[in-house]
Amino acid sequence: MRDLDQAFQNFFAGRAGYPKPRRKFVNDALRFPSSRVGAIAVLNAKWARVRLPKIGAVKFRYTRPIRGAVGNVTVVREANGWHIAFSCAFEHETPVNDNPPVGIDRGIVNTFALATGEMHAMPPSNLNDRHKQWQRTAARRKSRSKRQAKARRHAARIAAKAARQRLHWQHVTTTRIAKRFGAAVLEDLKIRNMSASAKGTVEEPGKNVARKAGLNRSILAAAWYRFELLLTYKLAFRGGTVVKVDPRYTSVTCSKCGSRDKANRENQAKFLCLSCGHADHADVNAAVNILLAGTRPSAASETSGGSRGLERAA
Ligand SMILES: [Zn+2]
Structure with missing residues (x-):
């Protein structure tokens, strides 16, 4: 009821569309307030048990210790099984962070480029072929048959695994960055607009239709957004911050002399200042510009976290 109420409030405030009814296998997620959830019993090193209202005792894989006071408990069905997540509130002393700041450019070929010259590309999934095969099998099989549903389940399970692999990579990368740096300067990208529609808006009718189209691009946009979310809380936990700057001209400005010219950028990878x-590598040059824009006094808007950390255990 609480989630439904929130959904309607979001709808009436114009933040979201009209709430869709829950559908089995499509959006199987339910949330319990902590007051209705029983105590968590740790059974052994790997398993624990919790009592959920109307359901009873539920055993789950105890992947990490649950700290502090448990808030909402969420149960979700994904293609690869059921997951349970406990939100926990605990006191956390934010350390003083005197690590240097870093600029990060988010791109297509290199998912992330750091101002230090490092480039990280999200590794392509090794599961694409298998996923495609099962999708083809499903298309071939008799419509609405049990065998078609089975093939679809196979495809969905593989897609879920690929998504988990991407998330894992994002966690590893953001943790490394959060440990080394005190502030991360990012471009203030309107990621929502980038992934939403290739058709364009009234102001900009579909200029980049070809470039925006494609599954890969939407995956990247999601990765960039996720990256920002993860980095923000991981830095806040360590006393650092995420700073966002205006993304305009970062790719065509020289990070040494400040000359701004479209011709400076020779191609996707190469940057050569004409003055x-x-x-430099074009993405690294952009990352340095982003760092300069973020460390310049004024201009930047900061997003920082409080000292009270939220941790999710699953
Ligand atoms: Zn220059």
Whole structure:
């Protein structure tokens, strides 16, 4: 009821569309307030048990210790099984962070480029072929048959695994960055607009239709957004911050002399300044510009976290 109420409030406030009814196998998620959830019994090193209202005792894989006071408990069905997540509130002393800041450019070829010159590309999934095969099998099989449903389940399970692999990579990358740096400067990207529609808006009718189209692009947009979310809380936990700057001209400005010229960027990868001759990888040059924009006094808007951390255990 609480989630439904929130959904209607979001709808009336114009933040979201009209709430859709829950559908089996499509959006199987339910949330219990902590007051209705029983105590968590740790059975052994791997398993624990919790009593959920109307359901009873539920055993779950105890992947990490649950700290502090348990808030909402969420149960979700994904293609690869059921998951349970406990939101926990605990006191956390935020350490003083005197690590240096870093600029990060988010791109297509290199998912992330750091101002230090490092480039990280999200590794392509090794599961794409198998996923496609099962989708083809499903298309071939008799419509609405049990065998078609089975093939669809196979495909969905593989897609869920690929999504988990991407999330894992994002966690590893953001943790590394959060440990080394005190502030991360990012471009203030309107990611929602980027992934939403290729058709364009009234102001900008579909200029980049071809470039925006494609599953890969929407995956990247999701990765960028996720990256920002993860980095924000991981830095806040360590006393750092995420700073967002205006993304305009970061890719065509020289990070050495400040000359702004479209011709500076020779191609996707190469940056060569026409006034001072500074040469660098285009993404790294952009990352340095982003860092400069973020560390310049004024201009930047900060998003920081409080000292009270939220941790999810699953
Ligand atoms: Zn220059």
